[in-house]
Amino acid sequence: MTPLSIAFLPLTDAAPIIVALERGFAREQGLELSLIRDTSWATVRDRLVYGQVQAAHMLAPLAVAVTLGLSQAPCTIAAPFKLNDNGNALTLSAEFAAALDPYPRNRVTDPEATAHDFAGAIGLHRRKPVIGIVHRFSSHALMLRYWLAYARVDPDRDVTLRVLPPSLMTGAMRAGEIDGFIAGAPWSSVAVAEGLGEIAAAGANIWQRGVEKMLATRADWAEANPDTLDRLVRALAHAAAWCDDPANREALAELLARPDYVGQSPALIAQALAGRMPLQPGGEPVDIPDFLVFHRGAANFPWRSQALWIYSQFVRWGMVEASPEAERAAADVFRSDVYRRALAGEGIAMPGASMKVEGALDEPLSAGSHKGSLTLAPDRFFDGRSFDPEAISAYLKALETGS
Amino acid sequence: MRIAIIDESGLRATILEDGLREAGFDDIEVVQPHSGFVARLERMAPDVVLMNLGNPSRDALEEMLAVSRALARPIAMFVDQSDDAMIGAAIDAGVSAYVVDGLRKERVKPILDLAIRRFNAYSRLKSELDEARTELAERKTIDRAKTILMDSRKLSEPEAYALLRTTAMKQGRRIVDVADALITATSLLGE
Numbered sequence: 001m002t003p004l005s006i007a008f009l010p011l012t013d014a015a016p017i018i019v020a021l022e023r024g025f026a027r028e029q030g031l032e033l034s035l036i037r038d039t040s041w042a043t044v045r046d047r048l049v050y051g052q053v054q055a056a057h058m059l060a061p062l063a064v065a066v067t068l069g070l071s072q073a074p075c076t077i078a079a080p081f082k083l084n085d086n087g088n089a090l091t092l093s094a095e096f097a098a099a100l101d102p103y104p105r106n107r108v109t110d111p112e113a114t115a116h117d118f119a120g121a122i123g124l125h126r127r128k129p130v131i132g133i134v135h136r137f138s139s140h141a142l143m144l145r146y147w148l149a150y151a152r153v154d155p156d157r158d159v160t161l162r163v164l165p166p167s168l169m170t171g172a173m174r175a176g177e178i179d180g181f182i183a184g185a186p187w188s189s190v191a192v193a194e195g196l197g198e199i200a201a202a203g204a205n206i207w208q209r210g211v212e213k214m215l216a217t218r219a220d221w222a223e224a225n226p227d228t229l230d231r232l233v234r235a236l237a238h239a240a241a242w243c244d245d246p247a248n249r250e251a252l253a254e255l256l257a258r259p260d261y262v263g264q265s266p267a268l269i270a271q272a273l274a275g276r277m278p279l280q281p282g283g284e285p286v287d288i289p290d291f292l293v294f295h296r297g298a299a300n301f302p303w304r305s306q307a308l309w310i311y312s313q314f315v316r317w318g319m320v321e322a323s324p325e326a327e328r329a330a331a332d333v334f335r336s337d338v339y340r341r342a343l344a345g346e347g348i349a350m351p352g353a354s355m356k357v358e359g360a361l362d363e364p365l366s367a368g369s370h371k372g373s374l375t376l377a378p379d380r381f382f383d384g385r386s387f388d389p390e391a392i393s394a395y396l397k398a399l400e401t402g403s
Numbered sequence: 404m405r406i407a408i409i410d411e412s413g414l415r416a417t418i419l420e421d422g423l424r425e426a427g428f429d430d431i432e433v434v435q436p437h438s439g440f441v442a443r444l445e446r447m448a449p450d451v452v453l454m455n456l457g458n459p460s461r462d463a464l465e466e467m468l469a470v471s472r473a474l475a476r477p478i479a480m481f482v483d484q485s486d487d488a489m490i491g492a493a494i495d496a497g498v499s500a501y502v503v504d505g506l507r508k509e510r511v512k513p514i515l516d517l518a519i520r521r522f523n524a525y526s527r528l529k530s531e532l533d534e535a536r537t538e539l540a541e542r543k544t545i546d547r548a549k550t551i552l553m554d555s556r557k558l559s560e561p562e563a564y565a566l567l568r569t570t571a572m573k574q575g576r577r578i579v580d581v582a583d584a585l586i587t588a589t590s591l592l593g594e
Contacts, residue, residue, distance in 0.1 A: 038457075039457055039458065039459035039461075040458065040459050040460070040461040040462045041462050042461040042462050042464075042465050042499070043456050043457070043461060043499075046456070046480075046494060046499070047494065050487070050490050050491065050494055051491075052491075052494055052495075071465070072465070072479065072480045073479075073480070134462065135462050135466075136466055136469065162463075163462050163463045163465075163466035164460075164462075164463060165459035165460060165462060165463070167459060168459060168460075172438065175438065177438050
């Protein structure tokens with residue numbers, strides 16, 4: 001047995017890591033996992049960068065940011081496995097949400113209209129809206145910025161984005177310190193259940209297949225321990241498939257509910273797993289397909305084009321200066337080569353390429369694959385734009401001019 | 404040199420503050436990580452910020468350090484990235500330290516050393532306190548079990564204790580576990 005420590009945050013999308021331990025998938029690969037639960041991304045990052053753990057549950061943009069030296073000590077990260085797509089929701093106070101479509105279902109299914117309504121509500125609100133985000137380099141913060149900018153809202157000028165840990169979001173809503181927040185499951189469900197707000201947008205409806213958390217390791221560790229890393233990727237692939245199986249939902253919700261994992265009620269956790277949740281206090285549950293995806297549609301494949309989309313957003317918001325070196329370093333964080341190597345003998349179908357145009361698929365697509373059939377899921381951005389990783393500056397120019 | 408200590412544990416903050424004052428630092432402020440702490444910190448403009456690693460507000464603090472216009476100089480975590488042993492000891496002890504750019508390493512190292520020692524002292528103190536609490540709770544459990552035996556089997560106190568002890572020895576369990584089982588069983592049977 002090879003001992004391996006992994007740091008995680010108490011969020012529903014840590015599930016593949018937790019399940020790899022609790023359901024024996026890691027043990028099958030000869031790995032003795034110990035999981036360390038942290039309370040901030042900064043601490044997860046520090047444990048990884050300074051070698052206290054070998055791997056971590058990490059926000060995809062944070063993995064890119066650490067590599068580019070944007071978040072404390074620079075350290076090249078290797079992220080060979082995507083833990084999930086989607087899973088985020090924007091929750092707004094009832095007061096602010098009153099300016100949106102009166103039917104909560106319409107808000108979520110029509111993010112274009114909701115973005116415009118949000119923009120219109122800013123000037124009418126009693127203060128500049130304060131929206132909680134969990135981290136500057138979180139997928140949800142990038143998604144929120146993308147969505148607001150569509151309606152010509154400048155996220156750095158027209159709203160205040162305040163960083164708060166997910167566990168303190170509901171308290172800040174109750175105290176009236178924030179007008180809403182965007183965070184991963186189960187925190188929106190918690191806020192609705194506690195009568196603190198209404199879900200106004202789901203990440204899955206902003207980008208149908210939005211890159212969310214990665215398994216992150218240090219690149220030098222990955223280089224020195226290829227066999228251990230491959231075994232970990234295999235264990236996670238089996239665990240993620242288990243997590244995505246509707247038959248296991250109840251067991252998964254019970255497992256995650258434990259106080260040493262997410263520590264929230266199984267019923268609230270199950271909402272994101274099923275993609276079915278009330279959008280306002282006392283409301284009927286509404287279906288949000290693909291609210292959180294662990295495995296299906298090649299969700300675990302670390303597309304280098306998705307790392308580049310993150311990089312493009314960093315450039316867009318002035319978080320990094322565009323350069324060929326930074327672009328290359330960002331793409332290299334997502335290690336599709338390791339994913340292919342680790343899962344080569346598993347009979348898992350592999351995409352033919354490691355980059356794709358993001359947001360180009362309206363319908364499921366059978367993709368060129370080495371063996372078996374592989375179906376890529378629809379991956380539209382809500383505004384209909386697509387991202388060509390070979391033409392980032394043209395993409396950014398089009399976003400800027402709205403063309 | 405102005406030092407800010409951000410800590411939700413009053414005891415740990417006091418232990419650290421006392422140590423720093425003894426070492427001759429007198430410009431120290433303890434800040435609770437409640438709402439608005441970021442704005443308060445910004446006004447203080449500290450040279451060194453000490454925060455426990457388990458504090459969920461570390462991300463909020465780092466955001467402030469990244470965007471603040473009030474802090475003229477950038478603040479980085481840990482002084483000397485090459486000092487792996489020091490960083491390892493800090494993380495083990497649960498200390499994170501943010502230091503303004505330009506502060507010499509020799510000036511910061513004693514602060515960090517002291518923080519590590521004081522954090523470790525706090526952890527020891529806390530585990531001793533926890534132990535003492537557990538011990539007290541266990542003694543109460545055993546007392547209750549003794550009372551049950553004394554009442555139901557008309558035993559003297561030493562006899563009741565002896566019965567608990569021999570049962571524990573026979574079953575290879577701790578006395579408190581046997582006592583606990585007896586209390587549970589009694590309550591299930593409704594006395």
